Amino acid sequence: MGELNTFPVSYRVEGQRIVIVGGGEDALNKARLVVKTTASVVIISRKIEADFSTLAVTLAERPFEARDLDNVALLFVAESGPDGAAAQAEARARKIPVNVVDVPEACDFYTPSIIDRAPLTVAVSTEGDAPVLARLVRARIEALLSPELGPLARLAGSLRARVAATLTKLQARRFYEELLTTTEPDVETLIEAHASENAGEVWLIGAGPGAEDLLTLRAQRLLQAADVIVHDQLVPDAVVEMGRRDAERIPVGKKKGHHSFTQAQINALLVRLAKQGKRVARLKSGDPMVFGRAGEELTALRKAGIAYRIVPGISAALAAAADTATPVTLRKVSTGLIFATAHGADDGELDHWAALASSGLTLALYMGKSIAATTAGRLLGRGMNPSLPIGIVVNAGRRNRSFHRGTLGALASGALEMANGPAIIFVGETVAHGDWADAPAITWKKVMVA
Numbered sequence: 001m002g003e004l005n006t007f008p009v010s011y012r013v014e015g016q017r018i019v020i021v022g023g024g025e026d027a028l029n030k031a032r033l034v035v036k037t038t039a040s041v042v043i044i045s046r047k048i049e050a051d052f053s054t055l056a057v058t059l060a061e062r063p064f065e066a067r068d069l070d071n072v073a074l075l076f077v078a079e080s081g082p083d084g085a086a087a088q089a090e091a092r093a094r095k096i097p098v099n100v101v102d103v104p105e106a107c108d109f110y111t112p113s114i115i116d117r118a119p120l121t122v123a124v125s126t127e128g129d130a131p132v133l134a135r136l137v138r139a140r141i142e143a144l145l146s147p148e149l150g151p152l153a154r155l156a157g158s159l160r161a162r163v164a165a166t167l168t169k170l171q172a173r174r175f176y177e178e179l180l181t182t183t184e185p186d187v188e189t190l191i192e193a194h195a196s197e198n199a200g201e202v203w204l205i206g207a208g209p210g211a212e213d214l215l216t217l218r219a220q221r222l223l224q225a226a227d228v229i230v231h232d233q234l235v236p237d238a239v240v241e242m243g244r245r246d247a248e249r250i251p252v253g254k255k256k257g258h259h260s261f262t263q264a265q266i267n268a269l270l271v272r273l274a275k276q277g278k279r280v281a282r283l284k285s286g287d288p289m290v291f292g293r294a295g296e297e298l299t300a301l302r303k304a305g306i307a308y309r310i311v312p313g314i315s316a317a318l319a320a321a322a323d324t325a326t327p328v329t330l331r332k333v334s335t336g337l338i339f340a341t342a343h344g345a346d347d348g349e350l351d352h353w354a355a356l357a358s359s360g361l362t363l364a365l366y367m368g369k370s371i372a373a374t375t376a377g378r379l380l381g382r383g384m385n386p387s388l389p390i391g392i393v394v395n396a397g398r399r400n401r402s403f404h405r406g407t408l409g410a411l412a413s414g415a416l417e418m419a420n421g422p423a424i425i426f427v428g429e430t431v432a433h434g435d436w437a438d439a440p441a442i443t444w445k446k447v448m449v450a
Contacts (some may be wrong), residue, residue, distance in 0.1 A: 006110065006127050013039035013073040021064055021087045022078025023048035026101045030076045031055050035112060036118075044068055044087075045079065066090050074109070077101065104128030106264075113138035117149040118397030119157070152180055159187065167194055170227065170277055177225065199215045202301055203281050204288040206313015210399030214319065215239060219311050224248075226281035228273050230266070233420060235287035236398075243281065263293055267300035274306040285422070287315040291341055291366050315339070317364035319397030320424040326391060326434030328362045334430045336361045342368025342375045342425075350375075354382035361426035369394070369423040373414035379427070380412055389431035392437070395421035405431070406442025416442050 018034045020027045023045030031052060035041050041057040048061050060068075064083040069075065075082040075091045078101045089107070091098045098104040104127070112123035113134040122141055124134045156176055163172050175194040179185050203222050208214040223229065223243040231240050233253020235428070240249060252261040252269065261269070273280045284292040288310060301308045317339060321328050328337045338356055342365045357363050357379075368375050372392075380386055386409030395401045402419045408427060410416075 004127075006125070008112075008123065008125065010121070011074070011109075013037050016040075016073035017042055017071055018076070018086070019044060019068055019072050020072045020076040020078055021045065021084055022076075022077065022101070023050060023061070025050055025074070028052060029112065030056075030078060030099075030101065030111065031057055031116065034074075034076075036114075036116060039073060042068070044083070046081075046083065050432055052227070061157055062442075063347055069094055069096060072096055074221045076111075087344075099421050115142050115145060117145055117147065117153070120149050122154045139194055140255035149180075155187075156180060163191070165312045166191055168203075172296070199307065200277045201279050201307045201309070202270050202274050202297075203309045203311060204292075204294050204297065205281050205283050205311040206230075206287040206289075207283050207285050208314040208318045209286060210234070210236045210239065210395070211238075211319075211320040211397045211399070212238050212242060214397050215242065215316050216311065216313065219313065222309075223281055224282070225279060227278040229281045229283055230269065230273075231281075231283040232285050233327045234262075235283050240283065247281075256289065263296055267297055270297060270350060271300055271304040275300070275304070284313070285316075287313045290315045290339055291316075311356060316366065316422060317424050317426075320393035321434075323393055323401055324391060324403060324434040324436055324439075326426060326430055326436075328364065328426070328428075328430055328431060330430050333433065334360050334428055338363050339366065340364070341366045345375070350378050351382055354379055354384050357384060357388070357427055360429070362426060362430045365425040365427065367422070368425055372416065372418075372423075373412055373427060376408050376412035379407060384408060386412070388427060389429060390442075391426045391431040391434060391436050392416075392418065392442075393426075394423045395423055403436065403439035404436070404442055405436040405439040410442040 017040045019042045021044050023043060027043060027045065028050035029040060032055065033059060035055050042060060043052060043057050043061045043066050044062070046061065046145055048059055048064055052059060055278065064087050069090055075096050075098045076086060077087055077098060088098055088100065097108040099109055099111060104110070105130060110125050110128045115122040115138055124137045124141070126134045131421035140364045156179060163175060167175055171194045178190055179187070192330060201224070205222060207424050220242060226243055226247050228248045228250060229240060229243045230250045230252055233251065250269070252266050270280055270282060282297065286292065288294040298308065329335065338353065340353060340363060353363055386407060388408040390406055390408050390411055393401060394405040404416060404418065413417055
């Protein structure tokens, strides 16, 4: 995600003045925007050419004077003559924020495109770079927001004192969420219901392979409702940031050589947070039910009587298949797909994989990058064909994904260096039917025999 050069805020102008220097169309456009506030709006220009008659503004057809900036909250400069320059200089001397129309580099602030559902406002800004884009985005948001949101926001404001006296902070937030998303809400019933609410819940959410746009709509909705986000190491920050801004974030991930939390500690953490009445998003890379150790967490939650929900995610193998257009099941080629983890695989498991792959099934090996050559060699030792196609996708589903293609024999030679990130290794004839032409080939490493 890019860095902002501006910080979006709502600026208080109540009881003050907003001055616009200029009398043409640019000044009129700014006036139409700022008259929606409770500030007094003053237009100053030696010649007022635009028609301001429908707007509640004060017109001053004369040169700019320094005293025009007394009790002024904001200044807009909509002309390039001497009055505009003088107004800018005086405003900067008084530390009054200035917006110079169509000159972004001279602006202290930018005027966003605004969606008005007073007291609710939504502002869309591009820091002056692309105002047309801001207007297009505003139009889309405008269509999504009901005109009734304004009255609902005022209702919520009128209830603040009562809600604060009746509900805990956690209960109050959930009350407002339901109040503002329910058609014709019964306020009394809602307050009573949330006052008696105390049960927490855990949501095991699949974060997918790491691309924000591969997160499901259900996952996004629950992340926005979670009080706490407990997330794995492999879940990118950009996905975690899709949660509610004020949600507590607890990283508990494990990576090679470093375990910040044991699984038992994670289980205990989920139970403890839920018993505090919190809604906990347990965010896991890929799908929580595929190598996510969800079974152990579910056992702990059931034992503690904690309610839970499971939200599936796109597993890395499926993202890798999509990245390379590899049909992991294909008529007359492969009748099935095996998800397996190379780490900790014993001889019996390897025998089983070899038999299944030799019968035509596709293998999708997780967590095997560092032992890829060793695993390939062990599979060859169980009779698998060295010419069997293999394909590797590192960082499946992400912008920085990378690919390798070759054979099981070439992989066993140990000549491959892969990029940082999780890898999926496909083994099977279906790899030959994918789009791997641009992937670097894995070359055989010559082995010197003494």
